[in-house]
Amino acid sequence: MTAYVLRRLWQMIPTLAGVILLIFFLFNWVGGDPAQVLAGKISNPEQIANIRKQLGVDEPFWFQLWVFVKQVFTFDFGRSWSTNEEVSRILLTRVGPTLTIMVPVLVIETVLAVLFAIMVAYVRGSLTDRTIMIVCTTAMSISFLVYIIFFQWLFGFKLGIFPVQGWSESFTKNLVTYAPLPIMLAIFVGLAPQLRLYRSFFLEEVNQDYVRTARAKGLPEKKVLLKHVLRNAMIPILTNIGIYLPSVFVGSFLLEVFFSIPGLGREIITAVNRSDFPVIKAVTVYLAMLTMIINLLVDVMYKFVDPRVSFK
Amino acid sequence: MKHPRFSLALIALAAALAVGPTHAQAKVLRIAFRTAETGFDPQRIDDRYSVGICENFFEPLLSYDYLARPVRLVPLTAEAIPEPEEGGRRYTFRIRPGIYFADDAAFKGVKRELTARDIEYSIKRFRDPRLRSPYEWLFENKIVGLDELAERAKKSGTLDYEARVEGLEVRGKYTISFKLKEADYNFLYVLAMPNVVPVAREVVERYGDDTMGHPVGTGPFILKEWVRRSKIVLEKNPNYRGHELDTRYANPADEWDRAAIESLKGKVLPALDRVEIFPIEDEQPRFLAFLNREHDILDETPFAFIHQVMPNGKLAANLAKAGVKVFREEQPELTYSVFNLNERQNDGVDNPVGGYTPERVALRRAMVLAYDRDREISVLRKGQAIAAQSPVPPGVVGYDGAFRAGAQDYDPPRAKALLDMFGYVDRDNDGWRDRPDGRALQVSYKYNAGSQENRQLAELWVKSMNEVGIRVEAEGVQFADLLKDKKVGKFMAASSAWTADYPDAQNFLQLLYGPNSGQSNEASFRLAEYDRVYERSLAMPDSPARNGLYREMNRLLLAYAPWRLGVHRIYNHLQYPWVKGYKKHPILYTNFKYLDLDTAARQAALK
Numbered sequence: 042m043t044a045y046v047l048r049r050l051w052q053m054i055p056t057l058a059g060v061i062l063l064i065f066f067l068f069n070w071v072g073g074d075p076a077q078v079l080a081g082k083i084s085n086p087e088q089i090a091n092i093r094k095q096l097g098v099d100e101p102f103w104f105q106l107w108v109f110v111k112q113v114f115t116f117d118f119g120r121s122w123s124t125n126e127e128v129s130r131i132l133l134t135r136v137g138p139t140l141t142i143m144v145p146v147l148v149i150e151t152v153l154a155v156l157f158a159i160m161v162a163y164v165r166g167s168l169t170d171r172t173i174m175i176v177c178t179t180a181m182s183i184s185f186l187v188y189i190i191f192f193q194w195l196f197g198f199k200l201g202i203f204p205v206q207g208w209s210e211s212f213t214k215n216l217v218t219y220a221p222l223p224i225m226l227a228i229f230v231g232l233a234p235q236l237r238l239y240r241s242f243f244l245e246e247v248n249q250d251y252v253r254t255a256r257a258k259g260l261p262e263k264k265v266l267l268k269h270v271l272r273n274a275m276i277p278i279l280t281n282i283g284i285y286l287p288s289v290f291v292g293s294f295l296l297e298v299f300f301s302i303p304g305l306g307r308e309i310i311t312a313v314n315r316s317d318f319p320v321i322k323a324v325t326v327y328l329a330m331l332t333m334i335i336n337l338l339v340d341v342m343y344k345f346v347d348p349r350v351s352f353k
Numbered sequence: 354m355k356h357p358r359f360s361l362a363l364i365a366l367a368a369a370l371a372v373g374p375t376h377a378q379a380k381v382l383r384i385a386f387r388t389a390e391t392g393f394d395p396q397r398i399d400d401r402y403s404v405g406i407c408e409n410f411f412e413p414l415l416s417y418d419y420l421a422r423p424v425r426l427v428p429l430t431a432e433a434i435p436e437p438e439e440g441g442r443r444y445t446f447r448i449r450p451g452i453y454f455a456d457d458a459a460f461k462g463v464k465r466e467l468t469a470r471d472i473e474y475s476i477k478r479f480r481d482p483r484l485r486s487p488y489e490w491l492f493e494n495k496i497v498g499l500d501e502l503a504e505r506a507k508k509s510g511t512l513d514y515e516a517r518v519e520g521l522e523v524r525g526k527y528t529i530s531f532k533l534k535e536a537d538y539n540f541l542y543v544l545a546m547p548n549v550v551p552v553a554r555e556v557v558e559r560y561g562d563d564t565m566g567h568p569v570g571t572g573p574f575i576l577k578e579w580v581r582r583s584k585i586v587l588e589k590n591p592n593y594r595g596h597e598l599d600t601r602y603a604n605p606a607d608e609w610d611r612a613a614i615e616s617l618k619g620k621v622l623p624a625l626d627r628v629e630i631f632p633i634e635d636e637q638p639r640f641l642a643f644l645n646r647e648h649d650i651l652d653e654t655p656f657a658f659i660h661q662v663m664p665n666g667k668l669a670a671n672l673a674k675a676g677v678k679v680f681r682e683e684q685p686e687l688t689y690s691v692f693n694l695n696e697r698q699n700d701g702v703d704n705p706v707g708g709y710t711p712e713r714v715a716l717r718r719a720m721v722l723a724y725d726r727d728r729e730i731s732v733l734r735k736g737q738a739i740a741a742q743s744p745v746p747p748g749v750v751g752y753d754g755a756f757r758a759g760a761q762d763y764d765p766p767r768a769k770a771l772l773d774m775f776g777y778v779d780r781d782n783d784g785w786r787d788r789p790d791g792r793a794l795q796v797s798y799k800y801n802a803g804s805q806e807n808r809q810l811a812e813l814w815v816k817s818m819n820e821v822g823i824r825v826e827a828e829g830v831q832f833a834d835l836l837k838d839k840k841v842g843k844f845m846a847a848s849s850a851w852t853a854d855y856p857d858a859q860n861f862l863q864l865l866y867g868p869n870s871g872q873s874n875e876a877s878f879r880l881a882e883y884d885r886v887y888e889r890s891l892a893m894p895d896s897p898a899r900n901g902l903y904r905e906m907n908r909l910l911l912a913y914a915p916w917r918l919g920v921h922r923i924y925n926h927l928q929y930p931w932v933k934g935y936k937k938h939p940i941l942y943t944n945f946k947y948l949d950l951d952t953a954a955r956q957a958a959l960k
Contacts (some may be wrong), residue, residue, distance in 0.1 A: 073833030077840070081399045081487025082854075083873045084840075091507065092485050124391045125565050126581070134581070190637055198641045205645050206638040207631070208583045301633050303583035311389060311582070314803060316833050 042344070046337065053333045060329040061113060065106055068318055074098075075122055075316040096122060098318075109322060118323040123315040128323045131308060138208060139292035139304035141215055146227040147289050151282060154232055158239035159266055165244060174240075177233040185230055189299050192226045206301040223296045238281060242274040249273070275346045283339030287332040291324070380950040381627040382932070384650045385639045389582040389632040392565025395548045396478040399487035401852070404547050405942030406630065409587055410455075411550035411570030414446050414472065415541060417856075417940055419947050420610050421602035423748060424856045424940055426545055430467060430571065434541065441536030441892065444544075448472070448527040453592045457569040459559040464592070467571050469529035471551035473521045474514060477502070478552070481512040488548050490872075491854075495540075496520035497532045514554070538894040542855030547941070573623040573946040585630040587945070595621040598934070598947065609680065609936045616933035616949055624934075624949035643927060646959055649950070650935070651927040654679075659735045663925060666736070675958075676930030681923060683739060685746045685853035685939045687861060688919035690724070690798075690814065691839065691875045692717050692846050699842040705794055706845050709880075709913065712789050715775040717914035720796075720846075721761055722768035723821040724917050725813060733809050738920035743907040744861040746921045748939040750895055751858025751903045760911040761918045768821045779822060786822040795824045799838060799847040802829030807848055814846075839875040849875060850919075856940050857895075858903045862887060865906070865915060876915035883909045931955040 076092040093099040097108065112118050118128035157173075164170050197205035203222040209215055246252065247270055255265045292306035305324065312320035343350045390403040395411050398404055416429040428434055432447045452467040454460065476496070479486045480503035492499055497520030506512035520532040533540060543549060553569060560567040568576050573593045578586035598617040603610040617624070631648070633639040636655035643651035654662050662669055668679050696707040706717055730738045742758045745751050772778070776789030788794045796818070800811040811827035818825040825846075830838065838844045854860050863869055866887045867879040883906055890902040910916065928935050931954040934947050 073831040074837050075833065077833045077836040079485060079487065080836075081490070082851075083490040083869075084487075085490075085493075085872050087507075088489060091482050095483065095485055120562060124581070125394075125397070125562055126392075138583075193638060193641065197638075198645055201645070205641040205647060206633060207647070208580065210578075210580060298635050299638055301583060301631060301638060303580055307582065307634075314832070316831075 042341070046341070049337050049340070053330075056333060057113070057326075057329060060326065061106075061109060064322060064325050065109055068321065069102065069105075073316050075318060078316055079122060112322065113326050118319045121312070121317050121320050123312075123317045128319045131320060132305070132323060132327070135303060135305045135308045136290060137212075138215070138302050139290065139297070139306060141212065141220055142223050142227070142296060142302060142304065143289040143292055145220070145224050146231065147282075147285065149224070150228045150231045150235060151278075153228065154235035154239050155271075155278065157232070157236050158243055159271065161236070161240050162243035162247060162270070163262065163266055165247070174237065177237050180230075180233040181237075185293075185295060188226060188230050189295055192222065192229075193299060196222055196225075206299070208300075208302050219300070219302070223293075223300045223302065227293060227296060235281075239274070239278060242277045243270055246270045246273045272346070276343055276350075279339055279342055279346060283335055286335045286339075287328055290331060291328060378952045379626045380624060380952060381629060382625050382650070382945065382948060382950060383629045383631070383648045384652065385631045385633045385642060385648055387632075387636075387639060387653060387655075388634060390585060393568035393576060394564040395550050395552065395568075395570075396475065396486050396488070397484055397565065398548070401942055402632070406585060406587070407550070407568060407570075408547045408572070408941055408943050409574040409628070409945055410568040410572045410576065411547070411552070412452075412572050413545050413547065413550045414448070415545040417545060417938060418599060418602045419938065419944070420598075420600065420604070420607075420613065420936060422604065422607075422939075423750065424938070425602055426541055427599065429545075430551070437536075437538065437894070439532075441538050441540075441894070442533045443530060444533075444540060445524075445528065445530040446472075446544075448529070450527055452571050452594065454553050454556075454571050455569050455575045455590045455592050457553075457556055457559075457567070459553065459555040459569065465553060465555070467551060468526050469523045471553060472529050473518075473523050474554050475551045476521060476549070477512060477514055477518070478557075480506065482507050483511065488546075491543050491546070491549065495533060495537070497534055536892045538892075539855065539857045539859050542857055545940075546855060574628065577627070582632055585632075587628040587630070589623060589626055593623070595623075596946070597622065613934045613936055613947070617947065620949065623946045625945055628945050646929065646955075649929050649932050649955070652924075652937075654925040654927055656735050656737055659737055659925065662927065672927070677927050678930065678935070680926040680928070680935065680937050682926060682937045682939070683747045684922050684924055685748045685856060686851060687741055687744055687746050687921060688848075688850045689741070689744070690846055690917040690919065691849045692720075692915055692917075693842055693844050693875075694877050694879070694915055695842050698844065704845050705788060706796055712775040712777075714913055715771050716777060716794075718760060719768040719771040719777070719821065720818060720823065721914050721917045722764045722771065723817050723823065725763050725817045726761075726917075726919065727763050729810065729813055730920060733806070733813065734920065734922070737923045737925070739923065741918040741921055744864065744910065744916070744918065745858040745903065745907075746853065746861070749853055749856045749858055749861070751862075751900055753900065753904060753907075756904065756907060758907070758911050758918065760914070765821050772821065772823075777823075784822070785824045793824075795826065796845050797826050797828050799828045799830055799835055799844045801832045801835050801848065803832055810848060840871055842871075842877055847875070853940065859890065862890075862903065862906050865910060878913070878915040880909060880913060929955070929958070931958065 075096060076089045079092050080089055097105065120127055121131060161170050161173050193205060196202045204219060207219050252265055252270060255269055292304040294306035294310050296302065297304040297307040308320065309324050386402045388402045390406060391398055391400050392403060393407050393410060395407045412430050414429060414431040415426050415434060418425045418427045426434055430448055430452055432449050435444045435446055437444060448467060448469060454465040454467065476492060478484055479489050479492045480499060494500060498518040499520055502516055502518055522530040522532065524530060550570060556567060556569045557564055566579065573590055574587035575590045577588040598613065600614050600618065603614060636657050640655055640658045642648045662672065692706045693704055694707050696704055698704050707713065726740055730736065730740060743753065743756050772786060777786045777794060779785060780787045780791055786794050798811055798814050800807040808829060815825045815827050835847065839847055851861060851864060864873050865876065865878045865883060866874060867884045870877040870879060886902050886905050890899050893899040926937050931951040933949040933951060938944060
């Protein structure tokens, strides 16, 4: 396994290099000149040139690329061009609120989706199964934005169960007061596609020979599903969670904007709007690294879920 | 005493109960801002919301009277408004002694008084190349000797703050004299801007690159807590000397003035103990938080909800029943579409709308007449705007309410007639008008693709022009690219806007001054006559004669049509009845230092 992990880590280097190149060229060709935004309402070419010099964007491309590579390996992306805040501080302070929302969403949504998917698979083909699938399909066709607007209006304003928006310095207060509505909303929206997907994983397993054998041996259906089917369906479920996991660290931009959560998603969009390249660079590179590491961990976990899996 | 411990406990309980209500009655104002802040170093920022918050930490030499309309300059940290000397080239200020900065570790436990050196230091900061001040232009080509200092700084990379600048003459602890290169009667407005405020050098040097998070000024509030982009908490500055509402310039016929005087007269301000500001970018949560009474004020009611708030132009019944008041404000700002007057774009592309020949002027004037501004106001802006008649918005010195710009009315038949008269007709029967020389006429209109409002306006532009047979293509670009393209002249027509930095028409009319081409003059409008009149107006104080020159410039704008004038937006600000002393100032963004709260009324309403 060690050799496998080392090989995978080695393979990450060209991927990371590709990410660095892609971000660098996208920013320089499509990103817009940050000096124009920072220069204010009235500026002359000299001032623009001075700002470009201060930011280092007047240097040759190869030098800027070299600085970027150094930043990636030293984990020092300098300061935000628009707020002058240290990029590392931005990431550290914004990731907390994002995780406060997204971790409960991931855990609760996965547990509920797996649970409901097994239940639906248990009654597959019945009226209940078909009704749930129709509800899921309908729920998936409605925009996330519509849900946010409606939930915020209903639970925040009309019923007054939660505050319309807000965030505090206290983790407990956030978790108890401000986070429940966005968490509930995200779970409600995320559950339908997950449920459909996981149901299909379970149904695929249900038709396998080993399930037929288990049933032929007289095992009760519940035991077949929970002991045999669930374990085998865990591989695609894990893969799906692995794909979803990096987004947990970025958060949902819409949720963060609508509920005034000072998280990373909101920060990224602001950085893009302000052509704040240091923040964009840092978030993108860290996210790429995180995705690769999570993919590796998921691959390793396959072995523990299914002993038949071998590392080659 | 038999039970001394019990007695002590009773006293402690009584004390706690006595303290309890006082604490509960702390006057805490809650309000949302519609854009996130960037930081609070006044010389480093230019976004309206951060600057608005800085108004509460820092104090310029001059400010504006809270109630006077039209706006009126008053001394703030200066003892008096100075008379112009040397024909408007010199202004000498004496700072009021006994004004102290808020306490900060940078002062090492010593009370720090405001001095003339702080003013000198802060003005120099605008020209420090390391600072990249977005307001550097305020002091460019303005103060004798300052450009030379800045030039040396550009070469060496550091600004010598110790160097003597002839135009920044410190005469003793409290006196500073500004010597200007040219006469400028609007210079006092510059010194009233919330960015042109003294900061303490010790604070700047102590916090280095982190000055955005350490605003230390002499103003009524201090920064108590800052969760970036989420919550900004201001608290009363213990070192603040206090002030009273000046009622000398109030209008007795104005209900807002009367209410403010009734609530605030005789009180030492600020009355608020704490202000909590929540940056909320989206419109719905901002609106619902106000309706939910989570916030006391809703500044700039979102246009999306205007029909719920003001159906048929009147406050909705449910809000009126809750005692909500609405303050309707025509903002000192202008939206407009700008034509590039260069005959070629900077990338060499032929520009059919550029130039000063009669047929080019006629084309622009026809496009101005063809644009359906009435629809923009009624549909896109939901009636919350007034048609601009000149570049100068209401509330600004030099605004002429009687001036009517018929040449900017929506009039498609006139537009078509003008195009026909100058030979812009369809020569190849493709359904589109061609140029007088037979070449195809195609105009591109650039706009900020990141703004939904801009996108809708661009669509209206295309539709309006198509209706008179002019082929226009809308081109959405990133905001930064739009700024750049307009500055370098890589566009034909584009959307634009300007908000008053100070309340004088000159701040708007400079947008068409020839030498400002490539900077604020996005049209690259170079008309000798306009420049001459503009330069004459610069050397004159506010007077009927200067207003006459402003009118002359307006007429030249209408004649040559470098712009399609847009609108002056109207904002509706809502407050609950427990907010006292509210009046929106057209130039100052915040009014916290004048507000009071009836906490008992709020508690009752929340129950």
